[in-house]
Amino acid sequence: MPTFRVELFEGRTVEQKRQFVEAITKATCESLKVEPGSVDIILVDVKKEDWATGGRLWSDAG
Amino acid sequence: MPTFRVELFEGRTVEQKRQFVEAITKATCESLKVEPGSVDIILVDVKKEDWATGGRLWSDAG
Amino acid sequence: MPTFRVELFEGRTVEQKRQFVEAITKATCESLKVEPGSVDIILVDVKKEDWATGGRLWSDAG
Amino acid sequence: MPTFRVELFEGRTVEQKRQFVEAITKATCESLKVEPGSVDIILVDVKKEDWATGGRLWSDAG
Amino acid sequence: MPTFRVELFEGRTVEQKRQFVEAITKATCESLKVEPGSVDIILVDVKKEDWATGGRLWSDAG
C-alpha cells in the first residue's frame, strides 16, 4: 500500500505528470514487489514563492 | 491534540465541508475521549490530474 | 478517495485505534457520500517530546 | 537536512513569506547547528474554509 | 526539487529501501528531467495497526 506525496515546482503539464506517475508506479512495483493497484501517488504543485532553501525563496533565486 | 490532514478530490461545497468536519470531530471526541477544541482538521483539495492509482491519473479514468 | 493522516499523542491501544478508524470511516461515508473502501486512514503516534504548542514541548507541560 | 512543511492561513504577501523563511532558517541553524543550505521550507496556504478547529470551519468563525 | 514522502508498511530491509530509492530517483530524473541531487525521498514505515482501509485496521485483516 505505498502512498506517495510528491511536492514539486508547479508548471508540469498533464502529459508530464502522466509519464511521471507511470514511471514511479513501475519502479515501485519492481523494487518492492507490490501490485500496481496498491500504489497511490498524490502530486503537490508548489509555487517558487512557497519553497525556500537556505533561507531564500526560490522565486528570489536570480 | 489530534490533527487531521485529509486529502480528497476537489469539488466539495463549503456546506459539505462543514458537515464533514462536524461529523469527524464528533466521531473523534466520542472514540478518543478528547475535547472538541483539541481537534484540528485541514482539508486538502486534490485535482484528479494530481492523483494516481495503479499508475494512472484519475483524470484519465474513463 | 479521502486519505487521512492523523497525528495524535502516542499511548492509544489497538482497540481504541480500531474504534477510532471505524467511527471516522462511518462519519466520512455519511457526510461525503463515499464508499468505505475508498477511505484510507494512517495514524501517526507522536511523543509528547515531539509536539510543541506555544513554544513549549508537551513533555514539559506541568 | 531539516525539512519544514508549514500550513498557514492564506493571505501573506511574498515579503512576509520572505521574512518568515529567513527567520525560521536562522533560528534553525542556531539551535540545531546546521548549515543554512540544509534547511528546506515549504509553505502551504490554507483557506479558512479548509481548516476546522473544534468542528467549526474558520470561515464560519464570527 | 521533487521531495517525496512515501508511507509503506514496515518490514522492508535496508537493501530493499536502497533499491527502491535508486529506482524512484532514476524514474523521476528520466520523466521530469531533473538532476538526481535534487530528488529527496523520505520513507515512513507504518505499522499495520496504524493503517486502515474501509474502516478496518490492516492488522485485523484475516
Place this chain on the structure above:
Amino acid sequence: MPTFRVELFEGRTVEQKRQFVEAITKATCESLKVEPGSVDIILVDVKKEDWATGGRLWSDAG
C-alpha cells in the same frame, strides 16, 4: 494557526528539541505577527536509512 511538521535526522536530545521549538516559535511570532499559542510544531525523527538524496540513502553516505 501556523502548524509545522519538521522532518530531521534522529538523534537530537530533548534539550535540543526544547531550544529548537522555542526559537522557531519566537521567529514565527515576530515575522508573522501571531500569538505563541497559535503555533504548533510536530517533530519527526527520521533514520538515515529512511532518507535518500540523489538516490542514495544517507546511511550509505561514506
